[in-house]
Amino acid sequence: xxxxxxxxxNVMDVDAAKIRGAGSNVHFDKVSVAxxxxxxxxxxxxxxxxxxxxxxxxxxxxxxxxxxxAVAGFVRPASGRIRIGAxxxxxxxxxxxxxxxxxxNYALFPHMRVxxxxxxxxxxxxxxxxxxxxxxxxxLATVGMSGFSKRYPRELSGGQQQRVAIARALAVRxxxxxxxxxxxxxxxxxxxxxxxxxxxxxxxxxxLTILYVTHDQTxxxxxxxxxxxxxxxxxxxHGPTAELYRRPPNRFTAEFLGRANLxxxxxxxxxxxxxxxxxxxxxxxxxxxxARGEKPGDKTLLCIRPQHLSLTGDEEHTNRIVGTLREVxxxxxLTHLVLDVDxxxxxxxxxxxxxSLPERGSAMxxxxxxxxxxxxxxxxxx
Amino acid sequence: MAEAAVLPASPALRRVPGRFWIVxxxxxxxxxxxxxxxxxxxxxxxxxxxxxxxxxxxxVLHARFFLNALLNTITISVAATAGCLIVGLVLxxxxxxxxxxxxxxxxxxxxxxxxxxxxxxxxxxxxxxGSAGMLNAGLMEVFSLRAPPVDFLYSTWGVxxxxxxxYSPFVLRPLLAAFSLVDRxxxxxASVLGARPFRIVRQVILPAAVPALIAGGSLCLLLTxxxxxxxxxxxxxxxxxxxxxxxxxxxxxxxxxxxxxxxxINIALSLGLFGLYRFAAGRMGM
Numbered sequence: 001x002x003x004x005x006x007x008x009x010n011v012m013d014v015d016a017a018k019i020r021g022a023g024s025n026v027h028f029d030k031v032s033v034a035x036x037x038x039x040x041x042x043x044x045x046x047x048x049x050x051x052x053x054x055x056x057x058x059x060x061x062x063x064x065x066x067x068x069x070a071v072a073g074f075v076r077p078a079s080g081r082i083r084i085g086a087x088x089x090x091x092x093x094x095x096x097x098x099x100x101x102x103x104x105n106y107a108l109f110p111h112m113r114v115x116x117x118x119x120x121x122x123x124x125x126x127x128x129x130x131x132x133x134x135x136x137x138x139x140l141a142t143v144g145m146s147g148f149s150k151r152y153p154r155e156l157s158g159g160q161q162q163r164v165a166i167a168r169a170l171a172v173r174x175x176x177x178x179x180x181x182x183x184x185x186x187x188x189x190x191x192x193x194x195x196x197x198x199x200x201x202x203x204x205x206x207x208l209t210i211l212y213v214t215h216d217q218t219x220x221x222x223x224x225x226x227x228x229x230x231x232x233x234x235x236x237x238h239g240p241t242a243e244l245y246r247r248p249p250n251r252f253t254a255e256f257l258g259r260a261n262l263x264x265x266x267x268x269x270x271x272x273x274x275x276x277x278x279x280x281x282x283x284x285x286x287x288x289x290x291a292r293g294e295k296p297g298d299k300t301l302l303c304i305r306p307q308h309l310s311l312t313g314d315e316e317h318t319n320r321i322v323g324t325l326r327e328v329x330x331x332x333x334l335t336h337l338v339l340d341v342d343x344x345x346x347x348x349x350x351x352x353x354x355x356s357l358p359e360r361g362s363a364m365x366x367x368x369x370x371x372x373x374x375x376x377x378x379x380x381x382x
Numbered sequence: 383m384a385e386a387a388v389l390p391a392s393p394a395l396r397r398v399p400g401r402f403w404i405v406x407x408x409x410x411x412x413x414x415x416x417x418x419x420x421x422x423x424x425x426x427x428x429x430x431x432x433x434x435x436x437x438x439x440x441x442v443l444h445a446r447f448f449l450n451a452l453l454n455t456i457t458i459s460v461a462a463t464a465g466c467l468i469v470g471l472v473l474x475x476x477x478x479x480x481x482x483x484x485x486x487x488x489x490x491x492x493x494x495x496x497x498x499x500x501x502x503x504x505x506x507x508x509x510x511x512g513s514a515g516m517l518n519a520g521l522m523e524v525f526s527l528r529a530p531p532v533d534f535l536y537s538t539w540g541v542x543x544x545x546x547x548x549y550s551p552f553v554l555r556p557l558l559a560a561f562s563l564v565d566r567x568x569x570x571x572a573s574v575l576g577a578r579p580f581r582i583v584r585q586v587i588l589p590a591a592v593p594a595l596i597a598g599g600s601l602c603l604l605l606t607x608x609x610x611x612x613x614x615x616x617x618x619x620x621x622x623x624x625x626x627x628x629x630x631x632x633x634x635x636x637x638x639x640x641x642x643x644x645x646x647i648n649i650a651l652s653l654g655l656f657g658l659y660r661f662a663a664g665r666m667g668m
Contacts (some may be wrong), residue, residue: 010562074575107567111589112549120585165516165571172575 011363023050024085024175024210026071031080033066041066042233043080048176048226053202053210055220055241058230067230068178068213073097084175090309095124100169101178104185106161108153114140114164116147142201159190167202178210183219195222206347217257221245229253247290251379254303261309261346262301262376263321267294269344272281277370283342287319288370301376306336306349308372317367321346325364339364411636419649425642433468435639442643451627451644455651458541458623461608466602467595468554474591475583477554478561479569489558497550503548503617505613509534536618544612549605553598560594561587593663607652624648 026048033041041063048054056064066110071082075092081090087096100121105373108117114134122132140146143163153161161222162182169177179198183191199222202208214220220227221241228238229252237244237253248254254262265280278291291304310317323339323346337348348366358364402641429435442448473492477485495503511532512516518530525531534540564587572582587594610625622630624644 013389072570074573093576094570095576097574101571103567103571105565105567107565107571108584109568109572109589120572120577122571124575124577124581168571168575178574205420 013195023052025050025083026054026176026209026211027083028067029081029083030069031067031070031082033063033070033075033079034078036038040076040233041077043068044095044236045080046235047208048211050209052225053212053223055212055224056228056230057214057227058221058236059215059256061232062216062230063233064228064230065180066215066233068180068211071097071176071211072099072101075243088174090259098172098175099178100172100174100176102162102165102169104181104184106153106158106165106185108161108164108168110153112152113149114145114151114153114156117164118149118168118171122170125172131308133314135171135173135307139171140164142204143167143169157190158186160195162186162194166198168301170205174208176209176211179210179214181214182212183214183216185331191216191219197217199223221257227257229256231256247292248303248373248376249292251301251376254301254376258305259267259347260303260305261344263301263341263344263346265289265300265302265375267291267296267298267300267375270295275371278375282321282374285319285321287321287373289373289375290371291321291375292373294375301378302373303376304368306347308368309346309348309350310367311348311350311354311365313365316369319368319373320365322363322365323364325358325360328360341364341366383665395544422642422645422649425638426646429639438639439643441522441645442640444645446613447622447627448520448644448647449577451624452647454538454621455607455625457537458545458601458621459609461542461609462545462549462606464600465542466550466553466630469546469550470557470598471595473550474554474557474561475587477620478558478564479587492551494552495548498546498548498553499611500548500609501611501615504612506658507540507544507547509614511540520548536616538621539619540616540618541613541621544616545609548612549602550626552601552605553595556598560591564590596659596662600655600662604655604659607655608648624651 028044028046028075029034030043030045031041032039032043037158040061044063044067046054056067058064061100069085070077071089073089073092077090084097084099104215109120112120116138118139119132126134136149137146140149143166145160145163145167148160148164153164156164160187165182182198183194186194188365193220202223210223212220212223224241226239226243227241229236229244231252236256237249239249244253245322247256248257248260251262254260263282263324265282265287268279268281268286270278270293276291277288278294279286279288280300282286282302287302294300313320321341323341325339326345327336327338329336329338335350335353337350339346339348346366426439427434427436429438477489507515509515511537513530513533515535521527521531522529534543566658568586569582572586577585608625609623610629611622613621613626614629625648626645628641628648631637631644
């Protein structure tokens with residue numbers, strides 16, 4: 001049986017307004033978590049607006065899952081308070097917080113049919129039978145799983161199980177939906193589809209506040225209104241997704257979000273003109289980049305994304321650097337080149353290559369637009 | 383007459399390498415288990431002079447002493463098994479899901495009960511709850527009583543308590559193994575969805591532990607049906623179970639045919655329970 005995507009039309013069919021709940025904001029107020037002497041989350045102050053998707057991303061052990069589990073009530077903060085809407089939930093048990101949660105391994109109840117899984121939360125909250133029936137039907141329709149209500153989880157594929165897990169979380173009309181690496185167990189193709197479908201789901205349920213924990217930057221970039229990048233139990237950076245991507249505030253963010261190239265430069269002239277461009281020197285090359293208040297003589301990093309580097313120059317691509325070609329990796333729709341520019345490896349993602357590429361070890365010019373760059377301060381903590 | 387074609391030997395008839403390896407274990411099993419069993423069954427239908435006597439079988443089946451022993455055996459084993467299931471379940475839930483330092487040590491200590499002889503617990507119970515045990519002596523001293531106030535040990539319930547103490551680890555062990563396989567994500571998901579702990583135990587944890595409960599409970603039932611040492615050691619007045627009755631008839635009264643008849647019924651009961659267990663286990667996919 002094929003599974004329809006949980007598209008907007010599905011939601012329209014079942015009256016999306018029924019699903020839409022008034023989302024709540026989530027407020028972390030200096031929340032820290034420690035296991036004995038080991039601090040896993042340093043005092044965290046952060047707001048998630050109602051209806052917003054905040055993606056927390058970061059490497060393993062960065063504290064992102066701990067922050068989510070503190071919201072869920074599975075981890076007790078060593079200090080600080082957590083508020084959901086107007087309620088201080090810090091001391092409430094998980095079952096009184098009014099949340100929905102989807103985890104990596106789905107965590108469906110294997111001995112219950114799909115419909116009973118979805119109805120579980122409503123039954124636990126004492127909803128009446130008519131309401132349970134209606135909500136189960138609506139939630140399953142929302143995720144395109146109406147035809148699977150009598151199946152057991154073992155009779156479903158991984159992607160289908162994850163849809164049921166989402167339906168189960170939505171059925172209780174959560175104030176906040178917690179997604180803890182929900183797509184990590186799926187294979188790449190299904191994961192891509194699910195990311196798109198979760199994005200559609202949120203468009204159809206715009207009031208739903210979502211805290212989305214992932215280590216996958218593509219999921220975060222696709223889904224999140226805002227991103228918080230975690231590192232060593234602290235928020236390394238936090239802001240609107242596009243802004244964080246275009247103007248990363250530090251090296252870690254630039255590298256973690258999109259694997260940016262970071263060239264060490266010295267500022268020659270501070271920001272000038274309507275575009276706020278500064279000029280900086282990289283060896284003999286003078287380059288223009290979007291500044292954030294640097295002064296002449298400052299040592300900083302010029303951030304440029306691999307896909308913004310061009311192999312041919314034109315009147316827009318006025319910045320020019322020369323590197324030594326080291327590696328070429330053809331990956332179908334993209335070709336990845338690695339060049340050495342003054343000792344710094346520079347990655348290039350090219351959709352089109354010149355008819356003949358220079359030999360490995362040969363010098364090769366790269367061009368880019370000043371507006372696609374930004375100056376990024378070096379991390380103080382390395 | 384047509385000449386019969388010579389067919390090659392079918393694969394089934396070919397020599398199977400190592401086929402004689404079945405002989406030693408089969409012989410050993412026959413000698414040590416089946417032959418004595420056959421002797422017991424045979425003896426059950428022969429009187430003391432060696433003549434066939436089926437009527438004695440029917441007489442024993444209707445005798446009051448046998449029916450009392452059967453009732454005692456069933457009552458004690460069912461009560462003790464229920465007790466083991468409750469104690470094992472509660473302990474298992476605490477040890478598996480309530481984090482506290484030293485839970486592993488406690489689990490291993492409980493495990494050691496399996497290694498101890500069953501009468502040892504009974505002996506300890508006598509010291510603790512017996513007529514002259516610590517509890518009674520203390521109560522008599524404190525409240526100036528003339529007779530021991532606690533008198534449950536020498537009753538059916540004393541036997542049940544001792545058996546629950548001895549056999550609960552047989553439920554606890556498979557339960558802990560089953561609980562270790564319960565996905566903590568399911569418990570957390572249930573909790574976030576609004577389920578309180580009791581509902582989580584009932585609807586999420588217990589369904590996952592049903593095979594372990596059946597396995598542990600069946601084992602307890604088998605062991606308590608055949609328990610001899612505890613019942614003998616407690617010596618509760620009027621509490622005679624089938625194994626004790628067999629001992630009494632064979633050793634004290636030299637009524638071998640009666641002893642063998644009761645033994646045959648005891649064996650049938652045990653095998654019946656074992657069959658039920660296998661059937662249930664098969665249905666559960668264990």
